[in-house]
Amino acid sequence: MKHILLLTDYSPNAQNAIDYALQLFEKQACAFYLCHIKKAKNYISDDLMSSGSKSIYGALVKDEKSKLKALAKALKARYRNSLHKFKVQVDVDSFIDAIKQTIEVNTIDLLVMGSNGASNAEESIFGSNTLKVIRNINLPTLVIPKGFKYRALNDILLPLDTYDPSDNKAFREFLTFSKPYNSTLHILRITNSEIIEDSGASEEERFNDIITENDFKYHYIENVPLHFSARNYIQTHHIDLMVLMVQNRTLFERIFFGSNTIRLTKQLEIPLLVYHY
Secondary structure (H helix, E strand, O other): OEEEEEEOOOOHHHHHHHHHHHHHOOOOOEEEEEEEEEEOOOOOHHHHOOOOOHHHHHHHHHHHHHHHHHHHHHHHHHHOOOOEEEEEEEEEEOHHHHHHHHHHHHOOOEEEEEOOOOOOOOOOOOOHHHHHHHHHOOOOEEEEOOOOOOOOOOEEEEEEOOOOOOOOHHHHHHHHHHHHHOOEEEEEEEEOOOOOOOOOHHHHHHHHHHOOOOOEEEEEEEOOOHHHHHHHHHHHOOOOEEEEEEOOOHHHHHHHHOOOOOOOOOOOOOOEEEEEO
8 A cells, every 4th residue: 555645735736746646656555644844943843842832732732633624525526435434633833844744654655745835936836845855855756737627647757867867766766667658668868979979779679678567768968958858759749747866955956946947837737756776
C-alpha cells in the first residue's frame, strides 16, 4: 500500500491537487493522509500547551480535525474507492518541520500539493510553500498546477542533465511509478559536448535493457540549455507530466531560477514530479 501525504489549506488549488491524486492512483491501494498545517507564527505549540492553554490548543486542533474529517467523508462519498483509505492530521508547527515529522511518523512515499500563488518574481512559478517543499523535503513530490485537471499519463517527459545518472534509486523509482500507466517516456539527455564525448548510443542501448514495461523515445541533445530543450519539447509534444531528477537542488534551481535561465513558463502548466538523489 502506498502512503501519500496530501497537503491542504482548503483552497481550490489544494482541492484540485487532491482530486488529481485520487484519480491518478485510482487502481492502486493507498492510504491518503490529509494534512493541514497551522502557521507557527500564529499558533506556537509551546505557548498554547503551557498552563491554562491546553483547552485553547485542544479546541484549535479539534476544529481543524473536524474540517479534515468532513473532507475525507466527502472524498469517500464522491470517489467510492475501496482501495483508498483516509487519515487526517493537524500540526501546529513550522511548515517544513511539520511535513518532516509527518513523513517520518507515517512512512510517507509521496507528497502531493497544489502550486500556490506568490507575490515576488522568484516564487511566481510555484509559490513560496511549494518551493520550500522542493528545496527542503527529500521525498518524491508531485506538484499540480492551478486548475490542471487529471488526464491519463500517456506521455511523460524526463529531461536529464549532463551528469544526471540513469541507474540510481531515483531513476528506478521513476520506472516503477510509470509502469501502471503504460506511458511513453520521452527522455532527453542534454549534454555539453566539451565535457562529454558520447553520442548517447550506449545509454539508449542500456535503456532498451532496463525499460521493459514502457515504450520510450530517447533524444541526445548537445549544447542546448536544459530549460530551453524541455520547454520547447513540451510546446511541440503532448506531455502529461514532467519529471525532474534533482541533486542538492542544483538542477531545479538552474532550470527555474538560474541567472542565465529563461524560465520554462511564467507558471507551471503541467504536473511536475520531483525526485531527489
